[in-house]
Amino acid sequence: MIVRIMGEGQVRLAEGHLAELDGLDDELLAEMETGDATGFRRTLHALLDRVRELGDPLPDDSLEPSELILPSPDATLEEVRSLLSDDGLIPPL
Template sequence: MIVRIMGEGQVQLDDSHFAELNTLDDELLREVESGDEAGFRRTLTALLDAVRRLGTPLPDDALEPSELILPTPDASLADVRDLLGDDGLIPG
């Protein structure tokens, strides 16, 4: 799966990593819904760090369609609330 972090670029992620990412995504969803700013910031950072750590960066000139788009690291709680679907940022 190709994942884009807004403002950073794309990474290729193996599907085997989605259980770990979904755990963080579920936590992020709970924090956004409850308005927990500190928890939101911590979990968003952990989610983006996990994508960077587990993924393989694509070259900057690669223009692959992204199957998943994640917010910038400095996104506000309100920005992420607008991006969330019923399943969070990561479907499934």
């Protein structure tokens, strides 16, 4: 699966990692619903850090279509809210 982090680039991520990322996504959704800006920022960074750790970066000139697009680390709560589906940022397994 190809994942794009907005403003950074793409990584190739094994689909087997989605369950772990889904847990962080659920936490992020809960923080957004309660308006917990501090928790939201912490969890967004944890999610993106984990994608970077688990994924293999693609070359900057790669033109692979992204199957999953994640917000930049400095995205606001409102910007992330606009990217959400009913299932969050990570698609259901």
